[in-house]
Amino acid sequence: MKTREKILEASIELFTASGYEGTSLGAIADKVGIKKPSLYAHFKNKEAIFLEAVEIGEAGYHDLLKRMINEQKGTAAHILRSLLEEAVAAFEEEHLLSQFYYRFLFFPPSALEEKIRSITTQGTRRLDALLADIIERGQEEGELTTELTIEQMLRSYLCMLGGTDFDIRYYQHSSVDRKAYLEMIWSVFWRGVKA
């Protein structure tokens, strides 16, 4: 791996763990195995490293979700349910990306707030469209109720995804708890959307 990529990889890990202000260039250089001034041969300054890390993190996170969505086959119920489980598992196993993504989406360094937001807003809409298709098909095939609109179910599903991520961080679930937790959440959602 090229030094430049190593720098970005190390940066994502350190920024995730310690935040923007809590991560020093010295710590990044140490993790890469070079000296601090060598960083400036690859990036203009700390801000440039961080913003490029944000771009990579955003792309990586949305690719991960997109791949998950596209891999699912079967009924809408099965797809939505599997996706919930996989997404939640990813919060833990591949949690570096999602931690990085959400940390700086919600709590960006104040000076870079606008720049970050302009990077992240693009990928979101495409994911929404993929999910909306799945829900629409579920409705057409009589699995999902027609008493609700596609958008109502889409928003609720996304709310469930976000809330699950939220709760897992909040309550620090073990993997046993998590399985039971997902079952509980899903059962109410499914009761709410099934035909």
Next chain:
Amino acid sequence: MKTREKILEASIELFTASGYEGTSLGAIADKVGIKKPSLYAHFKNKEAIFLEAVEIGEAGYHDLLKRMINEQKGTAAHILRSLLEEAVAAFEEEHLLSQFYYRFLFFPPSALEEKIRSITTQGTRRLDALLADIIERGQEEGELTTELTIEQMLRSYLCMLGGTDFDIRYYQHSSVDRKAYLEMIWSVFWRGVKA
């Protein structure tokens, strides 16, 4: 207001906006209107200021929610619905407390992670108990389904609250959007739990 309280108030604002490492004692002193060394007459060090701010933030946030829960009257449906709306409104109006609370619950300065968690875990369970009571009554009075357990509905409700907070930050809803958004989320949840 005593200097000590001013320091804590200024600290909560600054820590919320800029994080632990991103907030300097100089900035806190400036906001209070004193010089930096004067802080040490009231607190041992930066860490002590922060940890006391966390205690105050935790207590304030949970008191806010508790007051909201206790103020609600009527059917379980009405209580749960109103609480959702009020809690979401509080995320915006009184958002300083909730921002502070969640920032450091989810992304604490690594060195203080355990200390913070020991402060915040206590208040949570009491709120869960209050909500469980409301749900139980709703079930007894035939409003809520008996096909689901109280815990299933409680977890789903909390997931909805968390997910809503999540989405509002994520999508940066305007107040018009928010009203329609809540209506959509609620309609699915209610379909999921009603008798």
Next chain:
DNA sequence: GTCTATAATCCGATAGAC
């Protein structure tokens, strides 16, 4: 591209006068 050396600044914290 990587290094040593160093500049310039900011930080948390202390000493000591009032």
Next chain:
DNA sequence: GTCTATCGGATTATAGAC
């Protein structure tokens, strides 16, 4: 309790040799 003065250290960033 508040201040001025200051220490010791860490930080971002640059200069310049190899």
